[in-house]
Amino acid sequence: MSKAALPPTRTDAYRARLKTRYGKERRFKLLGLGAIIFSVAMLLFLLGTMTWNGIGGFQRAEARVDFDFPTLGLAMDDNTLASPQAVPQLETAGLREIVEFSAEEQLGAAATELNGEAWRVAARRIVADPSILRTESSIWLPVSDDLAAGLDGSGTPEMVALARQLDSEDRLAKNFDPDFLTRSDATDPQLVGIWGALKGTLLTMLVTLLLAFPIGVLSALYLEEYAPKNRWTDLIEVSINNLAAVPSIIFGLLGLGVFLTIFPNFRSAPLIGGMTLALMTMPVIVISGRNAIKAVPPSIRDGALAVGASKMQTVFHHVLPLALPGILTGTIIGMARALGETAPLLLIGMRAFVATPPSDVTAPATVLPVQIFLWSDEIDRGFVERTSAAIIVLLIVLLVMNAAAIYLRNRFEKRW
Numbered sequence: 238m239s240k241a242a243l244p245p246t247r248t249d250a251y252r253a254r255l256k257t258r259y260g261k262e263r264r265f266k267l268l269g270l271g272a273i274i275f276s277v278a279m280l281l282f283l284l285g286t287m288t289w290n291g292i293g294g295f296q297r298a299e300a301r302v303d304f305d306f307p308t309l310g311l312a313m314d315d316n317t318l319a320s321p322q323a324v325p326q327l328e329t330a331g332l333r334e335i336v337e338f339s340a341e342e343q344l345g346a347a348a349t350e351l352n353g354e355a356w357r358v359a360a361r362r363i364v365a366d367p368s369i370l371r372t373e374s375s376i377w378l379p380v381s382d383d384l385a386a387g388l389d390g391s392g393t394p395e396m397v398a399l400a401r402q403l404d405s406e407d408r409l410a411k412n413f414d415p416d417f418l419t420r421s422d423a424t425d426p427q428l429v430g431i432w433g434a435l436k437g438t439l440l441t442m443l444v445t446l447l448l449a450f451p452i453g454v455l456s457a458l459y460l461e462e463y464a465p466k467n468r469w470t471d472l473i474e475v476s477i478n479n480l481a482a483v484p485s486i487i488f489g490l491l492g493l494g495v496f497l498t499i500f501p502n503f504r505s506a507p508l509i510g511g512m513t514l515a516l517m518t519m520p521v522i523v524i525s526g527r528n529a530i531k532a533v534p535p536s537i538r539d540g541a542l543a544v545g546a547s548k549m550q551t552v553f554h555h556v557l558p559l560a561l562p563g564i565l566t567g568t569i570i571g572m573a574r575a576l577g578e579t580a581p582l583l584l585i586g587m588r589a590f591v592a593t594p595p596s597d598v599t600a601p602a603t604v605l606p607v608q609i610f611l612w613s614d615e616i617d618r619g620f621v622e623r624t625s626a627a628i629i630v631l632l633i634v635l636l637v638m639n640a641a642a643i644y645l646r647n648r649f650e651k652r653w
Contacts (some may be wrong), residue, residue: 437587
């Protein structure tokens with residue numbers, strides 16, 4: 238058969254084009270696979286680095302001091318130790334001097350490197366376990382930042398030598414620091430904690446959710462079910478879509494200019510932070526809510542209206558429950574974005590040094606991302622590990638929120 242008589246799919250030119258298309262498809266698949274591998278590798282690198290550095294953040298350099306409280310003359314009944322004034326009572330009874338005396342006897346010159354708040358740690362141990370006052374006990378007390386750096390091998394030669402000497406005597410070690418999760422901010426990396434920032438974050442997220450969710454869902458329902466289709470509705474829809482892409486710092490400027498003008502006494506409070514983040518989260522909820530409502534089959538609405546239900550009954554009894562999984566998923570994703578925001582909260586003043594956890598939404602507070610930002614700017618190396626540990630806590634909170642989104646979506650999802 239001559240070449241002119243061959244069918245078009247048997248010619249050499251056709252085979253060459255087919256080979257080229259297959260080659261492009263293979264290269265495209267390899268590029269996609271490479272992008273996935275690169276993304277996963279970067280994520281693993283980030284998580285590995287944070288975990289490696291953060292493990293040290295959950296530890297604290299401590300010196301072991303032995304106490305014989307019956308001999309030292311410190312006695313206090315259990316009722317006093319159970320009262321809220323137990324720590325001041327122990328200070329009045331001379332615990333601070335007993336700690337200094339025992340440290341000087343056992344650590345020698347190294348006693349000066351004991352942290353100034355060490356006696357409070359001993360007091361809290363006694364309050365937690367009053368039987369310590371009736372026996373000989375060993376208490377691990379925090380040391381100074383210089384000696385902690387010496388234990389890590391990054392301090393001055395004198396501190397490194399002193400740390401090695403105490404370590405060889407089993408007097409100095411890095412122990413797990415569970416109080417890191419229950420303390421608040423401090424100027425000493427040995428004494429800092431994240432509970433204040435974590436509580437401020439939770440209160441801020443609560444205000445954000447209470448404002449953004451109902452307003453966002455009602456807006457989505459109105460736009461999708463009730464709003465007339467005209468140019469004004471189109472303008473509102475385009476504006477909401479554009480708001481979702483506005484940089485977060487713009488919302489911070491809005492919160493600074495509006496909310497702090499209306500509520501000048503609540504600067505750095507979760508109330509203002511939550512209101513600012515609600516502005517940023519609402520467009521995301523509206524867009525995800527509209528898509529979820531739009532995905533409900535028209536036959537559901539027609540069936541409800543056919544049996545005599547009103548428009549409102551159709552929307553709230555049939556459409557909204559079926560759209561709820563998509564709305565909740567979008568809401569939690571929007572909340573997760575708000576959880577990691579720093580710029581708008583810096584603008585409204587939530588970068589203040591707050592040493593006590595906020596009692597309510599109007600109390601001065603900070604949030605975890607801002608706390609991480611502030612610690613990362615400290616020159617003290619002790620804050621490096623604490624910063625990584627705080628990032629781990631933030632990532633865990635984020636993972637919990639995403640897991641909740643997946644659970645809620647699967648829990649309420651209906652198929653038709």
